[in-house]
Each structure stands twice: as C-alpha cells, then as structure tokens.
Amino acid sequence: MTEEWTQTWRKAVVAGSREVGRGCRLLQVEFTDDLPFPFQPGHVVVLRHDGHRHPYTVSQADPARRILGLLFRIIPGGRLTPSLAAAAPGTPMEVSGLHHEPVATLIAPEAREVVGLSTGSGIGPLWGFAERSLAAGFDRPITLFAGYREAADICLVPELDALQAAHPGFRWHPSLTQPPEAWTGLRGRVGHSAPPLIQAPRACHFHLVGNGTMLAEMKAALALIGVPGPQVTSEVFFNHNAEAEPGTVQAIADRFKDETGVP
Numbered sequence: 001m002t003e004e005w006t007q008t009w010r011k012a013v014v015a016g017s018r019e020v021g022r023g024c025r026l027l028q029v030e031f032t033d034d035l036p037f038p039f040q041p042g043h044v045v046v047l048r049h050d051g052h053r054h055p056y057t058v059s060q061a062d063p064a065r066r067i068l069g070l071l072f073r074i075i076p077g078g079r080l081t082p083s084l085a086a087a088a089p090g091t092p093m094e095v096s097g098l099h100h101e102p103v104a105t106l107i108a109p110e111a112r113e114v115v116g117l118s119t120g121s122g123i124g125p126l127w128g129f130a131e132r133s134l135a136a137g138f139d140r141p142i143t144l145f146a147g148y149r150e151a152a153d154i155c156l157v158p159e160l161d162a163l164q165a166a167h168p169g170f171r172w173h174p175s176l177t178q179p180p181e182a183w184t185g186l187r188g189r190v191g192h193s194a195p196p197l198i199q200a201p202r203a204c205h206f207h208l209v210g211n212g213t214m215l216a217e218m219k220a221a222l223a224l225i226g227v228p229g230p231q232v233t234s235e236v237f238f239n240h241n242a243e244a245e246p247g248t249v250q251a252i253a254d255r256f257k258d259e260t261g262v263p
C-alpha cells in the first residue's frame with residue numbers, strides 16, 4: 001500500500017549546489033519536515049520549484065542531515081533546470097515521492113558482478129549506489145561506464161577516482177564521443193566502447209541509466225547475447241519512446257567478447 005506521506009508535497013530547502021561536470025550540478029535538498037526519510041540511491045522523487053516539476057533520481061541520501069543529493073543536467077532553455085541551477089542555499093523547494101526501487105535492491109542475487117552504464121547525469125545514482133554499497137561491505141565487483149560528449153562534460157571525477165582508489169573491486173571508465181586527440185580513455189558511445197571490456201556478461205547484473213536510446217539498444221543487445229531479463233534493470237531520463245534499430249543492436253551484441261557469456 002502506498003504510504004500517505006509519499007503523496008504529499010513536502011517542504012524542503014536547498015542546502016547546497018555545486019557543478020560536478022560542465023552543465024551538471026549536484027543539488028542538495030534538505031527536508032524541513034519530520035516525515036520519514038527512507039531514501040536510497042535509485043529512488044525517484046519529484047521536485048517542484050518555480051511553477052514546474054520533474055522527477056529526479058536520488059544519487060545520495062543522508063538520513064542524519066535529512067539531505068538528498070540529486071545530480072541534474074542543465075537543459076539550455078529548459079523549463080525547470082535553469083532555475084534549479086540558479087537556486088541558492090536556503091531557496092524553498094517542494095518534494096514528493098518516493099518512487100521506484102533503490103538500485104541496491106534491484107541487483108539480482110545470482111549476478112557475480114555489477115555493471116552500470118550511463119549517459120550524462122545518469123552517472124549520479126550509479127555513483128551513489130556504488131559509494132553506499134561499498135561502504136556497507138558489498139563484495140561483488142562493480143564497474144561503471146559513463147558516456148559523455150567531451151572531456152569537460154565528465155561528472156564526479158574526484159569522487160569516482162577516490163572510490164576507485166579505496167576499493168579494489170570498483171572501477172569506472174568515462175567514454176567520450178568527441179575526445180581530444182591526447183585522450184587515452186574509451187572512445188565512442190558507451191554502448192559501443194563498454195562491451196569488449198565486459199568479460200562474462202551473462203554473469204553480470206546491468207543497471208542502465210539515462211538516454212532512452214542507449215537503454216533500448218543495450219537492453220536489446222543484452223537479451224540477444226542471453227543475459228537473463230532479471231539481470232537487466234534501468235531508469236530512463238528522457239527519450240522514453242526510443243526504439244532500438246536492429247543493426248545497431250547486432251553491432252553492440254557483436255562487440256561483447258564472448259557471446260556465450262560465462263566462460
């Protein structure tokens with residue numbers, strides 16, 4: 001049964017806001033009510049501000065300070081995000097929800113590894129999931145592949161590097177569609193660059209976040225190579241009705257090293 005408090009508009013204020021990649025901000029929203037705070041990375045809340053409202057996926061949740069961290073991309077000319085970006089600490093916000101499931105509860109118990117794939121601000125909940133799970137002793141390897149256009153767009157570099165330095169089981173790889181000449185990292189769309197690095201796809205749980213086109217193509221490719229359905233979960237931010245083009249799906253499937261999965 002849906003809890004009544006999830007249906008109400010709750011009072012909150014901006015506790016902080018900082019740029020974590022070009023055009024991407026981590027917004028901290030502090031609840032000023034005394035209603036429950038059961039949020040985890042991957043839950044979705046709806047923000048209402050300046051006459052507009054949109055859903056955002058929780059990246060971080062701090063129950064002691066009652067603060068949510070939400071990573072969002074500023075859409076030039078967008079209805080809500082330019083005013084969200086301009087909101088100074090202390091600005092009132094309204095929040096409703098919680099919706100969807102935390103990433104941690106979606107992970108199939110039988111999966112030996114977790115692979116996260118994101119475009120743009122989709123890295124937020126994957127980072128938050130990894131940070132929280134690793135701190136709690138999660139013992140399966142986690143690898144994140146994050147797609148962007150240019151190097152300046154890459155989000156949360158110090159945070160993800162620190163997580164990688166602290167946890168041998170955690171790796172992350174940005175992939176750029178417009179890399180500088182000297183770039184030594186992954187090149188191309190994340191759906192293109194990640195598959196050759198995933199050794200045993202049928203033993204992995206995939207969580208995909210961001211652009212509906214990437215999600216539709218990757219989901220279809222994973223189905224094609226035999227990754228079981230419960231091992232693929234996702235959160236679409238935009239392009240909800242994207243359809244996967246069969247040629248692209250086959251090309252992605254072909255880039256997985258071992259189409260049979262488990263070695």
Ligand SMILES: Cc1cc2nc3c(=O)[nH]c(=O)nc-3n(C[C@H](O)[C@H](O)[C@H](O)COP(=O)(O)OP(=O)(O)OC[C@H]3O[C@@H](n4cnc5c(N)ncnc54)[C@H](O)[C@@H]3O)c2cc1C
Nearest residue numbers: 054055056057071072073075078079080081121237238239
């Ligand atoms: C379940 C769910 C969770 C979401 N979680 C997040 C989140 O954690 N972070 C986040 O940045 N967005 C998230 N979104 C998208 C968010 O709700 C808004 O659609 C977005 O912030 C647009 O705001 P706007 O009013 O400024 O733009 P609008 O005036 O509504 O313009 C929308 C345009 O922006 C495009 N767009 C929407 N979101 C993005 C995006 N993230 N990156 C690039 N282009 C986009 C749309 O395709 C459309 O063309 C989520 C959406 C859903 C459905």
